[in-house]
Amino acid sequence: MAAPEIDIKYVAHLARLSLSPQEEQQLGQQLGSILDYIDKLKEVDVSGVEPTAHAFPLVNVIRPDETRPSLFNEEALRNAPAKANGLFIVPKIVE
Secondary structure: OOOOOOOHHHHHHHOOOOOOHHHHHHHHHHHHHHHHHHHHHHOOOOOOOOOOOOOOOOOOOOOOOOOOOOOOHHHHHOOOOOEEOOEEOOOOOOO
16 A cells, blocks of 8 residues: 655644755655554454553552541641732732
8 A cells, every 4th residue: 555645844834843855855754654664553463452542451549539637728828929818819810
């Protein structure tokens, strides 16, 4: 199967890259090699392989959800750069 033509200038535009003609040629060759390798991978028989999301099984490493005492208001505000009436003062971001 022939590799499709890759419009390097279009890909560079999408990636917001400014490429020299030499870089365009080099990138075109690299992308062509990648597509050739993908074509080789398509030839492998994977009919007996179960689909997976990761090569290795992942274990959830979050802590158990347990009730714990929270910070007191004064303790939470202790290092706040700006505070008033027991609340954090933050810059306005919506106009």
